[in-house]
Amino acid sequence: MISYLKSIIPFCLFFCIVSCKSQAVSIKMEEKIILINDTTFVNLKNYSQDFVYDMKYATTNNFLKAKVYDCGECFLRLKTVNALIKASKSSIKEGYKIKIFDCYRPLDIQKKMWKIVSNPEYVANPSKGSIHNRGGAVDITLVDSNGKELEMGTPFDFFGKEASHNYADLSQEIKENRLLLKRIMSEANFNSIDSEWWHYNFKSGLTDKVSNVKWNCD
Numbered sequence: 588m589i590s591y592l593k594s595i596i597p598f599c600l601f602f603c604i605v606s607c608k609s610q611a612v613s614i615k616m617e618e619k620i621i622l623i624n625d626t627t628f629v630n631l632k633n634y635s636q637d638f639v640y641d642m643k644y645a646t647t648n649n650f651l652k653a654k655v656y657d658c659g660e661c662f663l664r665l666k667t668v669n670a671l672i673k674a675s676k677s678s679i680k681e682g683y684k685i686k687i688f689d690c691y692r693p694l695d696i697q698k699k700m701w702k703i704v705s706n707p708e709y710v711a712n713p714s715k716g717s718i719h720n721r722g723g724a725v726d727i728t729l730v731d732s733n734g735k736e737l738e739m740g741t742p743f744d745f746f747g748k749e750a751s752h753n754y755a756d757l758s759q760e761i762k763e764n765r766l767l768l769k770r771i772m773s774e775a776n777f778n779s780i781d782s783e784w785w786h787y788n789f790k791s792g793l794t795d796k797v798s799n800v801k802w803n804c805d
């Protein structure tokens with residue numbers, strides 16, 4: 588636990604940006620109460636073991652055909668993590684788990700992606716910064732008890748009308764799967780975006796600052 592703390596302390600020093608909306612959260616570690624702000628960036632895997640990971644941008648298996656992360660970790664602001672864990676608990680009650688494709692994305696990575704594909708329909712322009720750059724967005728799907736992804740009609744990062752929540756020409760099963768994910772996430776205070784069934788924004792994460800700190804891969 589101490590080594591974990593040592594590993595997050597440098598990260599926290601970069602990330603402890605206090606906003607007027609943020610709240611202090613206490614975490615009990617080794618009988619010490621440590622106060623950290625809920626906008627602090629934390630690694631999801633240190634808060635829950637209930638997620639499945641397939642960090643696409645740490646591989647070449649993505650629409651960029653490029654590995655843009657040195658290693659795949661799911662860092663998010665603590666408040667986003669807490670909401671995502673709430674969603675995860677709901678998904679487990681339904682017999683599923685949340686599978687993660689992408690979380691916080693440092694601004695330099697956004698710039699790298701923009702350089703490869705400079706099209707705002709596919710990649711958010713780094714001059715504005717996306718909610719992924721603010722630590723408030725996740726790209727996810729649901730898997731069943733065998734780890735099999737639920738059928739959602741398109742793969743992750745499929746850029747076409749078929750990925751839209753409003754696309755009607757889908758089977759009843761696919762529509763229900765998308766609605767299930769949307770309900771679970773809405774109840775945990777995430778908003779969907781119309782064009783991507785896999786993308787969710789934590790409502791109170793929209794106004795947080797864009798960040799460019801990268802996680803350590805050692």
Ligand SMILES: [Zn+2]
Nearest residue numbers: 724725726786
């Ligand atoms: Zn996304």
